[in-house]
Amino acid sequence: YRDELLQKIILICSQNNFQYITNFEWYISVLVELCRMEGTQHGGLIANQLMDVAIRVVAVREFTVGQMALLLDNAHVIVGPAAARSSIAEVLYAAAWICGEFSQLLANPKATLESMVRGKVVSLPGHIQAIYVHNMLKLYAHIIATAEEEDDTEMIEEVTNLLLERLPVLVSSGDLEVQERASCIVHIVTYVQKCHKNGDKVGADLALLMMGELNPVAPKAQKKVPLPDGLDLDVWLNDPPSESEEEDDEVY
Known part of the structure; x- marks a missing residue:
């Protein structure tokens, strides 16, 4: 039940690029609080949200970095006896990445x-x-x-x-x-x-x-990139090896 509730909270908050969130410090604080939930199987989901907000919302980035530094400092609490039965350690992946990527914001x-x-x-x-x-x-x-x-x-x-x-x-x-x-x-x-x-x-x-600095990229962004003029992906970039060369390779 707790895992389902956690998933619904994140789903509601993150839909349509966080259109319902007006206070991102509050959202980051909620995500950090959810890290304390023992036995959760949605550690990866929390981690993805932390990284997504840190990358997209510049105004809250310094606050996020500070919270991630606290998570790293208290990693021993997250990686406790119950961690083996959950995926909550995944939040440390996000914490380490955020603190490294935005190290200039660390106190x-x-x-x-x-x-x-x-x-x-x-x-x-x-x-x-x-x-x-x-x-x-x-x-x-x-x-x-x-x-x-x-x-x-x-x-x-x-x-x-x-x-x-x-x-x-x-x-x-x-x-x-x-x-x-x-x-x-x-x-x-x-x-x-x-x-x-x-x-x-x-x-x-x-x-x-x-x-x-890394910028957010939409999953379908590649489809919007136009193909360069004259690009033919069916043409060899280099001449293919001749049959005689292939036979020599087989001998050796």
């Missing part, structure tokens, strides 16, 4: 990064661990770029050492995607550390990799 980026690297992350499903790792890099890039502007070498050392200390456990993850992402970030952070020891500033360049 305390370092505290959020610390929340993301705590031991509980390894108990999350693989796809959520992967999004955690990817957004750790976004947060790290923002923190490093800001610290370099302020000549805060202590902050740079702290966050660099934090990742180099905590990421190896994710490099050993049983999920290949998590392994790959964690391994890449370890090498990036190690390179940044080396550059700083040589007196080079790379924060702005690193942050540039994460620059750009």
Whole structure:
């Protein structure tokens, strides 16, 4: 019954691009409250709504980021004994993504990064661990770029050492995607550390990799894109291999 009620609340609030919502802070607060519902099977639905509002409604984005930072800080409550019987951990996927994508709106980026690297992350499903790792890099890039502007070498050392200390456990993850992402970030952070020891500033360049804002795209938007003149999808882009080449490949 509770799951059905949750689904109806979200369905009513989100229909026709949120036409019935006049106070989005209220809606975000309701979604966060719904995260506390034990045993729910609609964690993914809540997560999608959080991400949708964060992307579409710029006016409430800072408030949303603040709420997501609180969710990450209290992830141990969400990933409790009852989490195995529900999908509520999916909201942490949204929280990590939102905090990473809009890291410039965080009140305390370092505290959020610390929340993301705590031991509980390894108990999350693989796809959520992967999004955690990817957004750790976004947060790290923002923190490093800001610290370099302020000549805060202590902050740079702290966050660099934090990742180099905590990421190896994710490099050993049983999920290949998590392994790959964690391994890449370890090498990036190690390179940044080396550059700083040589007196080079790379924060702005690193942050540039994460620059750009995602805009909402309608599911049927691709159909509205006109085909370029002269485009023929039935024509080979490159000449197909000859029969003799195919025979040679079979021999080898």
